[in-house]
Amino acid sequence: MDMLANAKNTVFASALIILAIMLMLCLLRAVLGPRVADRIVAVNMMGTMVMVMISILALKMGEGYLIDICLIYAMVSFLAVIVITKVYMGVYRERKSRKKEDVNV
Amino acid sequence: MFEWIRFIAGTGFLATGIVIFAIELYGAFHYDYVLNRMHMAAFGDTFGIGVSLVGLMLINGLDFTTLKMMLVILFLWCASPVSSHLIARLEAATNEKLEEHMEVEKE
Amino acid sequence: MSRKKTEKEYEKTFACHFFRWLHGEKDLYVGQMEMRPQEVYQESKEEAEKRQRAKNILLNKIYGRKKSKSIKYLELFYRLASILFCGILIYLLLLTVSWLPPIGVADRPVNNEVSKRYIEKGLEETGAINIVSGMILDYRAFDTLGESHVLFVATVTVLIMLRLDKKHDNGTDLSIEEAEANDRNYEPKNDAILQMSAYVLVPAIILFGIYVILNGHLGPGGGFSGGAIIGAGLILYLNAFGFQKTERFFTEKTYKWISFGSLSFYCIAKSYSFYTGANHIESMIPKGTPGAILSSGLILPLNIAVGLVVACTMYAFYAMFRKGGF
Numbered sequence: 001m002d003m004l005a006n007a008k009n010t011v012f013a014s015a016l017i018i019l020a021i022m023l024m025l026c027l028l029r030a031v032l033g034p035r036v037a038d039r040i041v042a043v044n045m046m047g048t049m050v051m052v053m054i055s056i057l058a059l060k061m062g063e064g065y066l067i068d069i070c071l072i073y074a075m076v077s078f079l080a081v082i083v084i085t086k087v088y089m090g091v092y093r094e095r096k097s098r099k100k101e102d103v104n105v
Numbered sequence: 106m107f108e109w110i111r112f113i114a115g116t117g118f119l120a121t122g123i124v125i126f127a128i129e130l131y132g133a134f135h136y137d138y139v140l141n142r143m144h145m146a147a148f149g150d151t152f153g154i155g156v157s158l159v160g161l162m163l164i165n166g167l168d169f170t171t172l173k174m175m176l177v178i179l180f181l182w183c184a185s186p187v188s189s190h191l192i193a194r195l196e197a198a199t200n201e202k203l204e205e206h207m208e209v210e211k212e
Numbered sequence: 213m214s215r216k217k218t219e220k221e222y223e224k225t226f227a228c229h230f231f232r233w234l235h236g237e238k239d240l241y242v243g244q245m246e247m248r249p250q251e252v253y254q255e256s257k258e259e260a261e262k263r264q265r266a267k268n269i270l271l272n273k274i275y276g277r278k279k280s281k282s283i284k285y286l287e288l289f290y291r292l293a294s295i296l297f298c299g300i301l302i303y304l305l306l307l308t309v310s311w312l313p314p315i316g317v318a319d320r321p322v323n324n325e326v327s328k329r330y331i332e333k334g335l336e337e338t339g340a341i342n343i344v345s346g347m348i349l350d351y352r353a354f355d356t357l358g359e360s361h362v363l364f365v366a367t368v369t370v371l372i373m374l375r376l377d378k379k380h381d382n383g384t385d386l387s388i389e390e391a392e393a394n395d396r397n398y399e400p401k402n403d404a405i406l407q408m409s410a411y412v413l414v415p416a417i418i419l420f421g422i423y424v425i426l427n428g429h430l431g432p433g434g435g436f437s438g439g440a441i442i443g444a445g446l447i448l449y450l451n452a453f454g455f456q457k458t459e460r461f462f463t464e465k466t467y468k469w470i471s472f473g474s475l476s477f478y479c480i481a482k483s484y485s486f487y488t489g490a491n492h493i494e495s496m497i498p499k500g501t502p503g504a505i506l507s508s509g510l511i512l513p514l515n516i517a518v519g520l521v522v523a524c525t526m527y528a529f530y531a532m533f534r535k536g537g538f
Contacts, residue, residue, distance in 0.1 A: 090399035
């Protein structure tokens with residue numbers, strides 16, 4: 001089954017290279033975007049692409065336990081989005097109400 | 106013989122998944138406003154990773170690793186739409202000029 | 213300027229932007245991204261007065277400067293003594309470093325036979341398939357005990373610096389504490405979608421964390437990573453439901469008892485191992501067959517203890533940064 005192993009390796013390697021190029025373009029989107037939500041969306045996309053790359057690597061090296069890292073990474077990126085949106089909305093509303101107070105007073 | 110069929114099917118799914126990611130990336134650059142881009146990103150993320158991981162599961166065969174990948178898919182299908190909802194709420198609450206891009210209901 | 217296009221059309225093309233950038237006539241940041249051109253920071257008088265008042269309150273409360281003269285002398289002595297102590301410590305550490313062997317000598321302690329023995333005989337002496345776990349929890353368990361204590365000391369340090377006391381002395385003290393509590397007034401609370409997904413996800417995350425802790429000796433993982441995962445699950449619960457509901461099951465008492473209990477259990481269990489090992493008595497803890505969950509002696513209980521300490525520490529850090537106590 002040597003042909004099968006060769007074919008598998010080729011498929012995995014090419015998928016990894018394509019995903020890596022797309023990762024760089026996502027980073028471009030994160031730098032360019034004019035609003036804050038743009039950047040959060042771009043970082044989320046990068047996280048998902050990295051997850052697919054980790055799964056491909058786990059199959060390529062034959063080590064099955066690296067999929068746990070995928071799960072942990074998904075959880076961490078989810079938590080990051082939750083905390084950032086909560087804190088940013090709080091700060092924004094506080095500043096707005098303070099400005100309104102100043103204008104009224 | 107059976108292995109070759111499984112391998113080719115798995116490669117097909119994986120290629121479809123990567124094409125979906127590429128479409129998502131193109132959509133993120135093409136639109137003007139952040140909520141349109143977010144719609145593209147959420148849709149491409151969940152669908153793309155589902156199809157790619159199904160392809161990888163087919164290449165691998167039935168194993169403990171395959172079950173773990175199914176767990177990753179389930180977790181992401183529960184968590185990613187909630188992320189999009191939170192980002193959309195952030196954008197709607199902090200944008201002063203929302204009426205330029207869409208109709209806003211007066212409460 | 214070009215002959216085929218008008219001025220306005222030319223300004224929109226790519227070539228115009230490129231040449232403007234090339235000659236340095238264009239400011240890259242204004243109008244494009246979120247940055248505004250910066251102005252000089254003017255501090256209004258009230259803000260300066262408020263800052264000065266807060267600083268005076270803090271100094272009076274901690275140092276009691278206005279109270280007596282002996283405290284001033286004590287302060288001076290304290291500063292001199294601390295400088296002297298740091299100087300002696302630096303000197304001693306540098307002296308120890310100068311005794312290390314130079315690079316490249318063949319009989320350095322790194323190249324001796326210890327690592328070969330760990331790899332060859334690790335499985336049969338500790339019973340753990342994951343040799344790294346066997347090393348940090350069996351061969352070098354003393355270092356891991358020190359590491360758990362370092363985690364504990366870090367939490368205590370952050371507690372000292374960030375904690376808000378609940379005593380109200382007089383009118384001016386309220387300004388600092390009220391300002392902290394009002395930080396979270398405007399945040400969005402009780403989002404229905406987040407709560408529904410937290411109902412489903414938090415048990416799954418905590419279960420996964422327990423799986424990683426219990427399989428520390430069979431595959432990668434162990435106490436530290438499993439504890440971090442459980443801590444993340446608790447943070448998700450807190451974000452979705454708020455502080456009131458979380459304080460129903462995780463208060464300061466819980467944190468104290470869990471940390472104290474885990475660290476004491478670790479000390480007692482490892483003291484037994486040290487005692488029997490040093491006096492060449494046969495220890496009665498079974499090693500089991502490698503590959504089963506209940507195997508490899510003491511590694512499983514120690515993993516559980518370390519995992520609990522790490523989970524509590526992660527949650528405590530988050531709560532202290534958000535609220536100033538828990």
